[in-house]
Amino acid sequence: MSRGVTAEPTLEAVREAREVIEYCYGRGWTDGLPVVPPGEEFVEEFLSQVARDPEEVVFAQEHLGRKCTVRLAAAAAVMAGCRPEYFPVVLAMLEAVRDLPVSRGLFQSTTGQAVLVVINGPIRQELGFNCTDNVFSPGDRANATVGRALRLVVLNALGIRPHAFDQSTQGTPAKFSFCIAENEEESPWEPLHVERGFGREESTVTVAWARGTMPVEQRDSKQPEHILLSIADSMSYGGAYFPSPRGHGSIVVMGPEHAQMIAEAGWSKQQVREFLWEHFGRRAGELRRLGKEGGLEAQLPDEAFVRFAPAPEAITLVVAGARNAGVSTVCPTFAWQTVTRRIPGRRV
């Protein structure tokens, strides 16, 4: 196993590598960026990280006649640029995605949803997942490659590609890779996985459908209501709304500065969620002004507040980013149920 940079490769080796990269392009295996060639030896190295039958089906799309086995998942992880020890995370992520609601249809949806992946627990430090500054940005291998492995599974194993089965009207760059970790150390509240009944010393992966990221600025005030209303207002932009039978939800990735100000004023995580839920929506008259009449009852007065989410649980709250400015992010979605799975320990 290669670890870090070793001897400088020969020019011949570089030329060969380039040819193999082009070969992978030629086979239609990439997301548009180069992939690491999934040589059998590399795939085996990844498989050795988990105690699983390589032919076991992890995730199927029956209507397309496609399935992702443990082996194909390992190949995707190799291609994405993962290190072998990331593979248990990739596998747990794929199993969590399989259990998401509408995991059969939403990968093909015109809405172009990505899957946000959130890592919790000690594995963040063990494998180097970024949870601080630039948490959504390129630059950290674990985040970038684990998120990318999901997309390569969707493209190759499940066969859901652009210009055919992926019908996204526009899609989102979040489909390349969309993996963050929670900044548990600077969060004033219990981490996401503890909230969901896991131990603080366990490591988990949480997945959620999300249409992208929208930044929320609020550096002028430290009043919890001001911060939370700024966040709720950003969750409630007119373009987010359509009369979805399941309602809308939001993944709120709160910057540590916002979270700490709110917590210092005595707010619990549940109180935050309830407040956001109460203010997540628009007045009927505003929706009518946008021509979004669908789903609104004709008798509903213009002043009536139309809540976008069915319950506070439709809002997932995560703390991530640097404690250097009053910035948070909201990720809109309409399929708001999320799934958290434990990442098994290293195979002994």
Next chain:
Amino acid sequence: MADGILFEERGIPAAAVITDAFRRTADAMARAQGLEGYPYVAIPHPISSLSPEELRVRAEQALPEVVRLLQEVEG
């Protein structure tokens, strides 16, 4: 498309209706189901912004083709 093909496989006549923006996906699905060239009715896109009356006109326009596909015997 997949539903229509699965119906047909079970001996239930079906006519898949799509809007013309989805031809590429429909053709890909027919290939994935092993029935390349499986016929369907393509109506003009879009439909989600149509009034119920406008939608009814679209349905009436598509009807003869739907009936024809339902009666078509594979052979």
